[in-house]
Amino acid sequence: MKNIFLYLMIYAGSALMAYNIYGYVCFSRDVRKHGNWDQEQRLFYIPIWLLVLFFIGYLIVGFFGKPDLVMAGILFGGSIFVFVMLLLIRRTFDRIQENEQLEVRLAAAEEASKAKTFFLSNMSHDIRTPLNAIIGYTTLANREGVAYEDKSGYIDKIETASRQLLEIVNDVLDMSCIESGKFSLEPTCVNLENCIREACDLVRIQLEAKKIDFSVSCDISHKWVLCDKVMLDRALMNLLCNAGKFTDENGRVSLRLKELAGNDKTGRYEIHIKDTGIGMSPEFAERLFVPFERERTSTVSRIQGTGLGLAITKSIVDMMGGSITVETEKGKGTEFTVTVDFPLTEPEEEICSCEEEAISFEGMRALLVEDNMINMEIAQMLLKQAGFLIETAENGKIALEMTAASEPGYYDVILMDIQMPVMDGYKATQAIRRLPDPGLAGVPIIAMTANAFQEDIKKAEEVGMNGHIAKPLDIPGMKATLQQVLKKGSPL
Numbered sequence: 155m156k157n158i159f160l161y162l163m164i165y166a167g168s169a170l171m172a173y174n175i176y177g178y179v180c181f182s183r184d185v186r187k188h189g190n191w192d193q194e195q196r197l198f199y200i201p202i203w204l205l206v207l208f209f210i211g212y213l214i215v216g217f218f219g220k221p222d223l224v225m226a227g228i229l230f231g232g233s234i235f236v237f238v239m240l241l242l243i244r245r246t247f248d249r250i251q252e253n254e255q256l257e258v259r260l261a262a263a264e265e266a267s268k269a270k271t272f273f274l275s276n277m278s279h280d281i282r283t284p285l286n287a288i289i290g291y292t293t294l295a296n297r298e299g300v301a302y303e304d305k306s307g308y309i310d311k312i313e314t315a316s317r318q319l320l321e322i323v324n325d326v327l328d329m330s331c332i333e334s335g336k337f338s339l340e341p342t343c344v345n346l347e348n349c350i351r352e353a354c355d356l357v358r359i360q361l362e363a364k365k366i367d368f369s370v371s372c373d374i375s376h377k378w379v380l381c382d383k384v385m386l387d388r389a390l391m392n393l394l395c396n397a398g399k400f401t402d403e404n405g406r407v408s409l410r411l412k413e414l415a416g417n418d419k420t421g422r423y424e425i426h427i428k429d430t431g432i433g434m435s436p437e438f439a440e441r442l443f444v445p446f447e448r449e450r451t452s453t454v455s456r457i458q459g460t461g462l463g464l465a466i467t468k469s470i471v472d473m474m475g476g477s478i479t480v481e482t483e484k485g486k487g488t489e490f491t492v493t494v495d496f497p498l499t500e501p502e503e504e505i506c507s508c509e510e511e512a513i514s515f516e517g518m519r520a521l522l523v524e525d526n527m528i529n530m531e532i533a534q535m536l537l538k539q540a541g542f543l544i545e546t547a548e549n550g551k552i553a554l555e556m557t558a559a560s561e562p563g564y565y566d567v568i569l570m571d572i573q574m575p576v577m578d579g580y581k582a583t584q585a586i587r588r589l590p591d592p593g594l595a596g597v598p599i600i601a602m603t604a605n606a607f608q609e610d611i612k613k614a615e616e617v618g619m620n621g622h623i624a625k626p627l628d629i630p631g632m633k634a635t636l637q638q639v640l641k642k643g644s645p646l
Contacts, residue, residue: 167233171209174236178205181244208232281322287315320626325462327607338608339382339473343499346379346423347372350411353390361398367406374413376421379496381474389470392463393427393490400488401431420495428489434482442480443468512637516541518566523553523582524602525574529625533569533602536629540636549574550582557586562593567640570619572603572610579603580617587618598639602627 178201294300295308354370361368390409397407407429414422434442443464471478476494520542524530534544545565547553553568554577568586572579579601589595598621601614606624614622621639623632 163227163230167230168209170233170237171205174233174240175205175209177237177240177244181240181247184247205236208236281319284315284319284322288312288319291315316626325466328462328466339385340608341380341382341497343501344379344381344383344386345377345501346381346496347374347377347411349381349383349386350390350409350425353387353394354409356391357394357398360395361407364398364401364405365403366398366401367404369406369408371409372411374411374421374423376413376498378499378501379421379423380499381496385470385474389467389492390425390427392467393492396463397427397429397431397488401429405430414493419498421498422493422495425492425494426489427492428487430487433484433486433488434480435484439480439482443478513640514541515636515640517543518640519543519545519564521545521547521553521556521565521568522602523547523550523568523574523579524571525549526571529571533627536627536632537569540633550577550579550585552576554582554585557594557597558589560594562591565597567636568597568599569602569623570599572601572605572614580613583614583617583619600635600639602632 291308291312295305295312300308350372351370354368358368394407394409401407408427410426410428412424412426414424468478471492471494474494476492478493479491480488481491482488515537518541520537522530522533522537522544524533524546525548530546534546537544545556547556550570553570557565557568570579570583574582577585583599586597586599587595599619600621600623601610601619602623602625603610604625611622620642621635623635
């Protein structure tokens, strides 16, 4: 009985030692992955060989020896000792890894805190600048005895500052969308040359007002491509507007589009935007596409901007699978080069260019659903000036009740806010679309909301809305959307 117990101790010790060998091999691999241990590589093999020799010794004793209690106890205790030491070393190594991960997270949190502080500092400055102009010129315009010409000039400057503030807000929201991964491309069939020239036409007046010579050239053989026209326009406008901002009077800005070697399915295009402006230092050029970065010089400090335009542009180009580079020299100008591949496509069928006769809004009845009294008053005045008869509702539930109680065709259109108490615009629209009378359920509904992201536009379409108007209201855009929806009528 005693011999059986001794052999059990030796065999159990042998099994535990075999497990120790396996555990150490795995542990040594983890250690080598964690850091650079090239010089210590051989040291990791020494314990393995020692453990293997111990294991062989255990087996020899177990099969060929006649162990006594002391020898069996030493061999079994040795296996347990090695197991405990390996366990302690493993736990120590895990703690070291945890501490390193905590240090990394702490460093990331500190960087995030610095970035947040830097962001708030930049936004405070950039938002307060146009706000100061809006408040200041509003105060001047409200003084007694101000001449009409002076008041008109103040209002023009308030409008300019308001648009600057809107650009800042849009840039921040776009950057937030990009960083959260909610920014996506929607490729459509586009005439690339026309797209380029249309973007150039939008900035031509601005450049000509500064007496800047602006030239455009297009040298491409494949004009029709699949790309997101809106995003491409945004990237081009950012680059062209920057060129105009940082180029003095009588300077030059040029855009050149050329086609590089491609294949039957894909075309490679290069867009060069060059100016004779103030240029940039080499140090700043390296940080050019970092959000909120602006070169701090007396010249640049006088020019409005968030430092987000180029970061957004690079994100757009990256999403398109392209690249953007810059060549610049202080005092001599800057040239941006965008290289991007677009899938080639067949030209769309020519659409009759003759303009359709615009419909009149005179006498049309609109239900305006809005919970904010100031927004309601502004929208009412604009819609009444366009010819609409206006009825109002303070939330989606009231709008639903008013629609359900009306006759089919009583309302020509419903302008629906999204974020409202009691019932929001999405739920109200879904409820209206479920009304039993098809004439009531099919009334055109347009979102009129500050929810202006692409996902908000898609959500509006998904719940059954016929169009989307973003706040702050752009009057020509609002009228164009109303024309488009009311010509088509409801698709339901």
